[in-house]
Amino acid sequence: MPFEPLERGLLRLMQIHGAAIGGLLVAAAAAGEAVLHASLALPWGLQIGPALLVLVYLALWSPPRRYRAWAYRMDGEELQLRHGIWTKVETLVPLDRVQHIDISQGPLERALGICSLVLHTAGTLHSQIVLPGLARETAERMRDEIRARIREEPA
Amino acid sequence: MSDAAIADRRLHPGTIALRFVKEAPSTLLALPAALAFTSRTGLTGALFLAAGLAGLLLLVKWLAWRRFRYGVGTAEIVIESGILHRNRRSIPFDRIQDVDIERTFLARLLGLAKVRIETGAGGKDEGLLDSVSLDEAQRLRETVRARRAGAAPADAGADADAAAGPAGSILFEMDVPRLILFGAFNFSLVYIAGLFALLQTFDRFLPFDIYDPARWLGLVDEYLPHRWTFGAIAAVLLMAALLGIVAGILRTLSRDYGFKLSLDGDRFRRERGLFTRSEVVIARRRVQLAQVDGGPLRGLFGWAGLSFQTLGAGTDRGGFQSAAPFAQRSEIEGVLAQAPPLRLPPPALIRVSRRHILRSAATRLVPALVAILALSIWARPALLLLALLPLLAAAAALERRFHRYALADDLLFVARGVWRRRLWILPLANVQALSLSRGLVQRRLGLATLAVDTAGASLLNAPRIIDLRLEAAAKLAAEISRHRRAHASGRKSGTDK
Numbered sequence: 001m002p003f004e005p006l007e008r009g010l011l012r013l014m015q016i017h018g019a020a021i022g023g024l025l026v027a028a029a030a031a032g033e034a035v036l037h038a039s040l041a042l043p044w045g046l047q048i049g050p051a052l053l054v055l056v057y058l059a060l061w062s063p064p065r066r067y068r069a070w071a072y073r074m075d076g077e078e079l080q081l082r083h084g085i086w087t088k089v090e091t092l093v094p095l096d097r098v099q100h101i102d103i104s105q106g107p108l109e110r111a112l113g114i115c116s117l118v119l120h121t122a123g124t125l126h127s128q129i130v131l132p133g134l135a136r137e138t139a140e141r142m143r144d145e146i147r148a149r150i151r152e153e154p155a
Numbered sequence: 156m157s158d159a160a161i162a163d164r165r166l167h168p169g170t171i172a173l174r175f176v177k178e179a180p181s182t183l184l185a186l187p188a189a190l191a192f193t194s195r196t197g198l199t200g201a202l203f204l205a206a207g208l209a210g211l212l213l214l215v216k217w218l219a220w221r222r223f224r225y226g227v228g229t230a231e232i233v234i235e236s237g238i239l240h241r242n243r244r245s246i247p248f249d250r251i252q253d254v255d256i257e258r259t260f261l262a263r264l265l266g267l268a269k270v271r272i273e274t275g276a277g278g279k280d281e282g283l284l285d286s287v288s289l290d291e292a293q294r295l296r297e298t299v300r301a302r303r304a305g306a307a308p309a310d311a312g313a314d315a316d317a318a319a320g321p322a323g324s325i326l327f328e329m330d331v332p333r334l335i336l337f338g339a340f341n342f343s344l345v346y347i348a349g350l351f352a353l354l355q356t357f358d359r360f361l362p363f364d365i366y367d368p369a370r371w372l373g374l375v376d377e378y379l380p381h382r383w384t385f386g387a388i389a390a391v392l393l394m395a396a397l398l399g400i401v402a403g404i405l406r407t408l409s410r411d412y413g414f415k416l417s418l419d420g421d422r423f424r425r426e427r428g429l430f431t432r433s434e435v436v437i438a439r440r441r442v443q444l445a446q447v448d449g450g451p452l453r454g455l456f457g458w459a460g461l462s463f464q465t466l467g468a469g470t471d472r473g474g475f476q477s478a479a480p481f482a483q484r485s486e487i488e489g490v491l492a493q494a495p496p497l498r499l500p501p502p503a504l505i506r507v508s509r510r511h512i513l514r515s516a517a518t519r520l521v522p523a524l525v526a527i528l529a530l531s532i533w534a535r536p537a538l539l540l541l542a543l544l545p546l547l548a549a550a551a552a553l554e555r556r557f558h559r560y561a562l563a564d565d566l567l568f569v570a571r572g573v574w575r576r577r578l579w580i581l582p583l584a585n586v587q588a589l590s591l592s593r594g595l596v597q598r599r600l601g602l603a604t605l606a607v608d609t610a611g612a613s614l615l616n617a618p619r620i621i622d623l624r625l626e627a628a629a630k631l632a633a634e635i636s637r638h639r640r641a642h643a644s645g646r647k648s649g650t651d652k
Binding site: 078084089094122124 | 593
């Protein structure tokens with residue numbers, strides 16, 4: 001079974017997040033620069049420059065790569081996730097280990113028509129496994145499928 | 156199931172005294188400090204304030220005691236608590252794993268015991284009765300046992316019961332000589348730091364300020380010129396070491412005195428403690444993995460410690476329960492035999508990739524190099540530190556020597572650590588999730604880290620196989636997954652988790 005990519009909406013979400021954080025950073029740098037330039041006579045761009053680079057990284061460079069790195073695969077027994085551009089991580093969750101499942105959707109995600117599937121296991125390192133960027137129907141179908149695998153016994 | 160239980164019992168009134176004594180010092184000790192900062196009312200004012208505070212504390216404790224009730228019904232135990240915000244909790248008998256009893260030194264003087272009703276749902280104080288009389292504690296335990304025995308479901312782990320010894324048989328004990336030996340290995344200078352911390356707490360009662368650097372420097376100036384000899388330094392070091400050993404022995408004695416691990420049906424029962432006597436029950440079914448702790452020195456004499464990682468039980472060390480803190484291999488084997496499928500690993504464990512040395516050295520070399528170069532800008536002689544860098548490589552090589560793993564039937568063994576040698580024994584059936592991660596350097600070298608997640612693991616202390624060759628890691632992950640699937644399908648109707 002091949003790995004499946006996530007919805008394009010996730011890419012948008014990553015870009016918006018990156019732009020927001022990077023933008024804040026640039027704004028802070030600009031403010032700092034205005035102060036320092038006046039008081040210390042430092043050359044322009046000493047702070048804005050790096051901040052702009054971070055903005056480019058967060059909003060333009062990394063989102064498509066991070067988005068492409070994401071993939072998942074679910075068979076009847078396990079859910080497999082793949083993500084990460086610097087450190088590549090592959091996670092494998094046996095479905096009968098899932099304690100409960102959430103589907104979560106923030107306001108931005110709702111606008112973009114995506115949601116996240118959150119699997120809770122009894123483990124510690126992976127007590128929460130988040131699969132973002134799913135279409136609502138896909139997430140609901142997966143949830144029902146996983147729910148069918150979870151045994152009745154409560155924790 | 157049946158009608159609701161009535162919360163008709165109260166904790167032992169001695170509890171008020173117990174809690175008061177426990178909390179009063181911390182409240183009252185802060186008083187002089189608070190007073191000194193606010194005003195100068197003198198000794199009478201301080202005494203008055205102290206008395207008032209003590210009275211208030213006593214009142215709060217009394218209220219809490221008054222508003223705390225519990226009761227035992229036919230199907231559940233109920234606990235009602237809260238001074239203003241009332242809370243009623245009911246714990247059904249069939250959810251109760253067991254009842255733990257703990258008695259601090261003070262509680263023993265008063266004939267009290269702290270009862271913890273263990274349900275296995277996280278390490279919270281969900282069923283804490285602090286404190287009741289010892290008789291009541293034992294009565295509660297008997298009640299719970301009787302109810303549970305009556306409704307005990309036939310466990311799926313039938314194979315687990317086959318190996319069960321006779322009820323109440325003692326699996327492991329430690330006598331005083333062994334405790335002293337164990338304590339000597341537990342040598343630690345941390346206790347000296349602890350002494351200093353204590354001094355700090357009470358420094359307002361000391362005639363001098365221990366944090367007055369001028370004074371210390373003065374002392375050094377005064378004594379050093381005469382005493383700065385090799386012998387003096389050796390003596391000081393020897394004293395420190397001796398103090399560390401004595402502290403280790405005392406701590407070990409107070410914690411593990413009368414250590415006894417016994418098997419009672421499908422549970423382990425552990426008793427220990429000199430001042431605070433605790434009795435903890437570990438259900439065999441709840442054991443997620445075993446960890447064997449060793450060290451280079453104690454390993455030389457064949458000593459190691461065994462602990463179990465349990466699913467949401469009272470924790471003494473992040474989900475770990477010590478089962479045999481200082482034991483010989485054969486003794487550990489004996490305990491593990493009672494917790495199938497756990498067993499000690501085959502003698503031949505596999506080492507991780509040779510490139511582990513490279514990566515481990517590289518990841519340390521770079522920061523070390525940067526630090527040394529930066530330092531050398533201010534102080535040229537720092538460049539001499541470069542001579543120490545090969546040591547990093549040696550350390551990395553040593554690290555690989557002790558980082559090994561093996562997959563044998565239904566168990567995964569992982570060993571890691573040079574100074575603190577840990578061996579994890581993990582039944583594949585308890586694997587919660589697997590993850591394979593490859594960092595930047597690891598990808599260059601074709602390596603991967605395999606992390607195996609289990610219930611109740613601590614974040615830092617989880618079995619991780621670092622720097623496997625990628626193919627080996629993928630194969631291992633696939634093997635674990637395959638094994639788990641086979642196990643899961645063979646146990647479709649099972650109830651354990």
